Amino acid sequence: MEFESEKFNADKDKPLPWFCQQKDRLTALYPDMSEFMICREVSRQCGGGLEHAVKSRTTEKSSEEDIINILYEVTTRTKIGSSRVNLKTKLNTPWKDAVDNPPNKIPII
Numbered sequence: 001m002e003f004e005s006e007k008f009n010a011d012k013d014k015p016l017p018w019f020c021q022q023k024d025r026l027t028a029l030y031p032d033m034s035e036f037m038i039c040r041e042v043s044r045q046c047g048g049g050l051e052h053a054v055k056s057r058t059t060e061k062s063s064e065e066d067i068i069n070i071l072y073e074v075t076t077r078t079k080i081g082s083s084r085v086n087l088k089t090k091l092n093t094p095w096k097d098a099v100d101n102p103p104n105k106i107p108i109i
Helices: 015-029 035-044 048-056 064-077 087-100
Strands: none
Touching (some): 015 035, 015 064, 035 064, 048 064
């Protein structure tokens, strides 16, 4: 099923279009599904830490608009949901260059 295969990717997806597309897919499959259940199922498609962050900020009374706003805030204000950066490579590169090519020493007069 297309709904289950598409997870939210904070690096390439925007919260509003992604949420609306997932909602449309769910309502096509289950036309009688409540708004709460739609929000719950769509938030499950966020995956991992992003799913936890969204669910911990919502209540049973949260609307679709609330979920979209929460998803937007979490993805823009935190690194949750974005792809991981290899910090070892980033941190080792300048250090490695400094060891291989030490700066010229300034003579003391």
